[in-house]
Amino acid sequence: MKKTDFLMAGVGGQGTILASNILAEVGLHLGYDVKKAEVHGMAQRGGQVDSHVRWGEKVYSPLVEENSVDYIVGFEMLEAARFPHFMKKDGVAVVNDYRINPPLVNLGKASYPSKEDIESLLLTRAEKVYWIEGTKIAGELGNPAVVGVVLLGALSNLVGGDKEVWLEVIGKMVPPKFVDLNLEAFAAGRQVTA
Amino acid sequence: MKKLMTGNEAFAYGAYLGGVRVGAAYPGTPSSEILDNFSKYPGVFAEWSPNEKVSMDVAIGAAYAGTRAMCVMKHVGLNVAADSFFYAVYTGVKGGLVIVCADDPDMHSSQNEQDNRNYAKFAKCPMLEPSDSEEAKQFVGMALDLSEQFETPVLVRSVTRLSHSSTPVDVTEAVPAPPSEELPLFERDAQRYVMVPSNARRRHPIVEERLKKLAEHAESMPINYIEPGNGELGIVSAGVNYYYAKEVFPDATFLKLGMVYPLPEKLIREFAAKVKTVVVVEELDPFLEEQLRLMGIEVKGKDIFPLIGEFSPSLVRSCAVEAGLIEAPEAPPEIKTELERPVRPPMLCPGCGHRALFHVLKEAGVLITGDIGCYTLGWAPPLSAMHTTGCMGASIGVAHGIDKGGVKDEVVAVIGDSTFLHSGIHPLIDVLYNQGVTTTIISDNSATAMTGFQEHPGTGITIQDQTTTAVDLEKLIRGIGFEKVDVVDSYDIEKMAETLQDHLKSGMPSVIIARHPCVLNTRVREKPPEVDVELCLNCGICLDIGCSPLVQEEDHVRIDTLLCNGCGLCVKVCPQEAIISE
Numbered sequence: 092m093k094k095t096d097f098l099m100a101g102v103g104g105q106g107t108i109l110a111s112n113i114l115a116e117v118g119l120h121l122g123y124d125v126k127k128a129e130v131h132g133m134a135q136r137g138g139q140v141d142s143h144v145r146w147g148e149k150v151y152s153p154l155v156e157e158n159s160v161d162y163i164v165g166f167e168m169l170e171a172a173r174f175p176h177f178m179k180k181d182g183v184a185v186v187n188d189y190r191i192n193p194p195l196v197n198l199g200k201a202s203y204p205s206k207e208d209i210e211s212l213l214l215t216r217a218e219k220v221y222w223i224e225g226t227k228i229a230g231e232l233g234n235p236a237v238v239g240v241v242l243l244g245a246l247s248n249l250v251g252g253d254k255e256v257w258l259e260v261i262g263k264m265v266p267p268k269f270v271d272l273n274l275e276a277f278a279a280g281r282q283v284t285a
Numbered sequence: 286m287k288k289l290m291t292g293n294e295a296f297a298y299g300a301y302l303g304g305v306r307v308g309a310a311y312p313g314t315p316s317s318e319i320l321d322n323f324s325k326y327p328g329v330f331a332e333w334s335p336n337e338k339v340s341m342d343v344a345i346g347a348a349y350a351g352t353r354a355m356c357v358m359k360h361v362g363l364n365v366a367a368d369s370f371f372y373a374v375y376t377g378v379k380g381g382l383v384i385v386c387a388d389d390p391d392m393h394s395s396q397n398e399q400d401n402r403n404y405a406k407f408a409k410c411p412m413l414e415p416s417d418s419e420e421a422k423q424f425v426g427m428a429l430d431l432s433e434q435f436e437t438p439v440l441v442r443s444v445t446r447l448s449h450s451s452t453p454v455d456v457t458e459a460v461p462a463p464p465s466e467e468l469p470l471f472e473r474d475a476q477r478y479v480m481v482p483s484n485a486r487r488r489h490p491i492v493e494e495r496l497k498k499l500a501e502h503a504e505s506m507p508i509n510y511i512e513p514g515n516g517e518l519g520i521v522s523a524g525v526n527y528y529y530a531k532e533v534f535p536d537a538t539f540l541k542l543g544m545v546y547p548l549p550e551k552l553i554r555e556f557a558a559k560v561k562t563v564v565v566v567e568e569l570d571p572f573l574e575e576q577l578r579l580m581g582i583e584v585k586g587k588d589i590f591p592l593i594g595e596f597s598p599s600l601v602r603s604c605a606v607e608a609g610l611i612e613a614p615e616a617p618p619e620i621k622t623e624l625e626r627p628v629r630p631p632m633l634c635p636g637c638g639h640r641a642l643f644h645v646l647k648e649a650g651v652l653i654t655g656d657i658g659c660y661t662l663g664w665a666p667p668l669s670a671m672h673t674t675g676c677m678g679a680s681i682g683v684a685h686g687i688d689k690g691g692v693k694d695e696v697v698a699v700i701g702d703s704t705f706l707h708s709g710i711h712p713l714i715d716v717l718y719n720q721g722v723t724t725t726i727i728s729d730n731s732a733t734a735m736t737g738f739q740e741h742p743g744t745g746i747t748i749q750d751q752t753t754t755a756v757d758l759e760k761l762i763r764g765i766g767f768e769k770v771d772v773v774d775s776y777d778i779e780k781m782a783e784t785l786q787d788h789l790k791s792g793m794p795s796v797i798i799a800r801h802p803c804v805l806n807t808r809v810r811e812k813p814p815e816v817d818v819e820l821c822l823n824c825g826i827c828l829d830i831g832c833s834p835l836v837q838e839e840d841h842v843r844i845d846t847l848l849c850n851g852c853g854l855c856v857k858v859c860p861q862e863a864i865i866s867e
Contacts, residue, residue, distance in 0.1 A: 102629065115289055115451060125289065126417075127451040131393075137833050137848075138631045151528040153417075153450035157599040158617050172626055180617035193627040197836045198667070198828055201627035208624050215620050 092123055094147040095250065096155045098177050101166025101239075102191050103131070103138045109264070110164075110239030111142030114246075116260045118146035121252045128153035137194075139170065162250065163213070164242055166225075167191050172209040178216040185246050185284075186213070187225035187238060221245060221284055228279050237276040240265070244280020254281075290454040292447040295418035296357075296385050297322035298454065299425030302461045303381070305355045306330060307347035309340035311707060312736035313359030314394035315448040316387035320357050321739070324748045328464070333739055333748045336677070336707040337362035341369040341384070348373075348382035348438075349478065350469040353429055360388040360401045361676065365708070367404070370438065374408045375488040376478050377436035377495075380469070381429030387443040390568045391595035394735075396657070396676060398594070400569035405440055405546035409492050411499050412440040412546045413508070414524040417452040420508075424543065427508065435495055435502075442545070444568070446525045446595065500547040508543025511556050518610060519560025521553075521573060521584070530566040532598040533605055548576055557582045564589065564610065568596045633662050635834050636810070636850025638775030638801025639728050642699070643670035644830050644858065645781045646726075651789070652687065652694040656680040656709070658701035659735045659803075660728050667831045671699065678708025685712065685721045695789050698725045703733040703741040706756065710765075716794045717766050724788045725796045727758060728775065730803040738806040762796050769795035776801055778857055804850055811851030812867060813844055820863035827855045827864065 097114060101107035111127060118125040123146035130141040143155045159179050165171025165186035178184070188206075195201035204212075206222075213220050223245045229238040240261060247257050258274060265273040290298065296319045300308060308331040310320040324331035334340035337358045344356035358366060363386050370384065386404075389395040405412035411431060415424040421443070428439040476484050503509055518537040522530045523545050530539070540556040542548070557563050557577075565574040565586035574586035589608040590601070606613045633640045643663040646653055647670040655661055655671035656679060664671035673683055684698035700709045705727050716723045733739040740746045745755030762770050769791055773781050781799065788795040804810070813834070821841040828835055834848035835855060844855075844864075856864045 112289075112451070119287070119289060119453065125451075125453065127289070128446060129449050137629060137634075139629050151531040152598045153446065153452065153525070153528070154597045154599075156532065156597070156602065158614070169626060172624065175622075176620045178617070192836065193629045194632060194831070194833055195627045197833065198825075199837045202625055204624050204626060212620070212622050212624055215622075216617055 092148045095145075095162070096160045097144040097162045097164060098155055098160045098174055099142040099144065099164045099166065100170035100174055101140050102170060103140050105140070105166045106236055106239035107140045107142055107166050110243055111144050113240070113243060113260055113264050114144045116264060117252065117257055118144070120256045120260055121146070123147060124150045126150045126153040162246060163217075164246060166238065166242065168206060168209050169193070169203060172204060172212055175213050175216050178213075180216060181218040182216055183249055184213045184217045184220045185242060185249070186220060186222055187242060188222045189226040189238075221249075223280065223283050225280070229276060232272060232275055232279065234269075234272060237269070237273055240273045240276040241280035244277040245284045247277070248281055248284040286456055287453040288456045289451045290418045291318065291449060291451050292415070292418050292421045292443055293318035293449070294322050295421035295454050296425055296441070296443065297326070298456075299422035300355045300383070301326040301329065302422070302458060303353065303426040303429045304461050304464065305353045305383070305429070306464065307344060307352055307354040308332075308357065309334050309343040309354075310357035311335070311337045311340055311362060312733050312739045313362050314736055315389060315445040316357050316359045316362070316385065316443065317736040317739065318448070319385055320748065321737070323355070331748050333741060335742055337366040338369050341366035341373070344382055344384070345369060345373045345378065345438075348378035348380040350471040351380040352469045353381040355383050355385060355425070357385045358387075359395065360386060360399055361395060361397065362386070363401055363404055365677065370404070370410070371408050372480050373438045374410045375480055375485055375492060377491070378432060378438060379436065379472070381432040382438040383425055383428040383432060383441055384438055385425070385441045385443060387445065387448050388569070389445050391445070393445050396674070398569060400572060401440075401442060402545055402572040403570065409496050410438055410440055411435070411544060412442055413543055414442045414545045415447065415543070416524055416527045417447070418450070418454045419452065420543070421447065422454055424508070435499055437495055442524065444525060450525075496547055500550065503544050503547060503549035504551050506544055506549070509549050509552055510541055511552070511559070512539040512541060514538035516559060517561050519556060519563045520566055521556070521563060521577065522566040523573070526566050526568055526596055529596055529598045529601045533602045533611065542573070545573065548573070550580055553577060553580065553582065566590065566596075566601060630665060631662055632665070632831060632833055633659065634805055634850070635832055635848055636804035636852040638730055638799070639663060640668070640830055640832065641775045641778050641801070641852075641854050642726065642728055642781065642799045643668045644854065645778050645785060646670050646697065646699070648782065649785055652692070652696045654680045654684040654687065654696065654698045656698075656700040656704045658704050659730075660699060660701055663699070665831070667829045677704055678712060681709055681712035681716060681723065681725050684723045684725070685716045685719070688721055688723055696723060697785075698723055699728055700725065702727055702729040702731060702743050702758065705758070706742050710761070713762065713767075713796070714765055721794050722792055723794060724785070727796065727798045729758065729798050729800040730806070731800070732803045732806045734803045734806060738803065758798055767794060767796055769793045770798070772798040772800055774801055775799045776852060776854070778854070804852070811853070813846045813849035813851050814853060814856050814864050814866035816842055816844055817863045817865055820861050822861055822863070824860070827859050830854055830858055
């Protein structure tokens with residue numbers, strides 16, 4: 092079984108942790124050994140939240156290693172731009188085309204990097220950068236909070252694994268009254284990378 | 286069947302399976318979720334104690350009577366509980382007593398990165414260290430057995446990376462053995478349980494003898510084992526570091542230590558004889574390394590790996606390459622960039638009552654001694670409204686000391702409600718007793734918010750959702766003897782400023798309870814105000830309250846309505862009255 096490392100990077104409140112929990116559970120259902128680590132500081136909301144998810148025949152460390160990540164999943168553009176050094180050569184980046192200003196940018200004391208600069212930085216390592224209008228798609232479906240599942244949908248095409256397994260895990264792990272919404276979000280995300 | 290569990294979920298599960306009936310803790314990152322999870326299992330008693338020392342005494346009491354008990358805390362919590370922990374090692378226990386203690390290398394949410402393995406040696410108490418969630422589950426059970434076999438408390442060490450990582454756990458054994466029908470019995474044995482000098486002198490040799498027996502026992506414990514390898518490199522490791530080392534040294538011979546104190550000396554010598562070079566891979570202090578050196582074994586360790594911060598596979602690899610232990614792997618294209626990537630520091634949430642309080646304190650220009658909680662974030666720019674923070678409960682004593690030292694500045698102590706009940710009451714008594722004039726502000730958001738909104742003695746609800754007597758802070762403080770006590774809604778900045786001046790000028794020891802429930806906890810949200818762009822001068826005064834929805838555009842300020850909580854603080858601070866709420 093092929094080792095696959097994921098690094099999910101987002102901002103507190105975006106649902107990064109639920110999405111990484113789903114991704115880890117999918118790996119387990121597909122028969123992999125799985126480990127997952129959350130890396131975050133003191134912030135409840137608005138801080139950096141990164142999740143490492145690892146699938147493999149046998150996984151030792153819960154933390155991914157620099158130069159070796161297969162997929163960077165950015166829930167926010169700047170957050171994706173923090174981790175190109177983790178990516179292996181010819182890795183793939185799946186990035187939500189969405190910007191949340193850090194406080195210093197709001198205060199006019201720092202500038203937010205341009206999308207072009209972020210893309211070329213990721214392309215130092217990445218074979219391809221998929222821009223997903225995840226927050227927009229989720230908003231159109233009626234709830235921006237399902238952006239994580241839109242991104243998982245986009246990712247699922249690239250990673251592979253039985254689609255039914257993804258659907259089953261999502262159905263089990265999201266709140267019962269939002270199952271249909273999340274399944275729609277997954278399908279919408281899949282379409283983008285189909 | 287396997288299920289993904291965080292280390293913290295697995296510790297709780299292991300405690301449940303191991304028959305723990307009493308669990309006590311004070312919340313502290315990264316340990317808090319252990320008791321949260323444990324409290325939900327059937328047939329167990331769990332409590333949030335006011336502080337770690339109390340939780341330790343509660344667990345010791347249960348274990349004295351033969352009931353299996355668990356006490357949980359973050360690393361610095363053991364400093365608070367140390368006095369109790371040390372006596373329990375002397376008296377020993379009858380029922381299994383496991384103390385799960387979580388270190389925080391790299392200080393993700395802590396004031397220091399002390400290595401609590403040192404406490405095992407210091408107190409002469411055995412310590413186990415699991416590497417993943419499956420071991421977290423198993424080691425709690427083993428610790429309970431070991432505790433009863435050797436009549437000693439047993440420490441189980443976690444670290445942030447174990448507590449907050451998810452790995453598969455075998456959940457086939459879903460329920461514990463049923464508890465004994467007999468009621469627990471406290472056997473009255475004063476010579477054992479009353480630690481007056483004459484009794485303690487009799488107990489100390491027992492502690493030393495027990496430690497020797499534990500070291501012998503360690504030789505045959507299945508959690509200490511040698512993994513065969515190529516015999517060149519011999520890696521000694523424990524905990525989550527073991528897995529980092531497995532990534533980096535796949536062909537090495539390993540000595541995996543499940544018990545990190547006391548150590549199995551014969552097994553270590555046997556291992557050292559099998560390999561050319563012994564390397565200890567351990568985060569923080571050279572705890573294992575120094576013990577190996579005392580055995581006369583030549584080892585590499587802190588000459589290669591750092592003393593400071595958290596390890597990762599990347600770090601272990603780069604250190605190993607630099608030391609010539611392994612070849613450098615083929616590297617992908619180097620990342621060279623000067624692209625500005627501004628950080629996202631933790632900030633007080635939109636609508637947080639602490640922000641309004643700090644705004645008033647900053648305007649007043651007072652010296653502010655702070656404490657541990659969300660409100661510690663008030664130190665950071667642009668609020669910059671905290672000048673000291675050391676540990677839980679330090680604010681009041683430090684303010685009193687600054688005052689008695691003769692400093693002319695007006696000083697206030699700021700402490701949260703949960704922190705006040707943890708360790709703020711005694712220093713408050715000190716201010717009164719020793720004729721201080723400190724004004725203490727309890728910033729009361731009615732939750733232990735930073736660690737995840739846990740209940741505390743002031744909320745009137747227990748961890749197991751029972752309604753209970755809520756400690757009334759005002760009555761408590763008046764009961765101590767304080768005459769000047771006021772309660773002000775934190776959002777009411779005018780009244781807060783007036784009350785503050787009144788207290789500072791009074792020359793009396795005093796307390797202000799600045800109260801506003803945590804908006805994340807209560808989920809209260811009002812309609813965001815609007816900026817009248819014609820009136821807005823873009824002066825930036827509102828930005829100084831450090832509230833993330835306020836965004837400076839080219840010629841006016843904008844409010845991000847998705848983030849805004851509608852608390853209206855910016856409306857009150859705008860000198861132009863350009864921010865308008867309905």
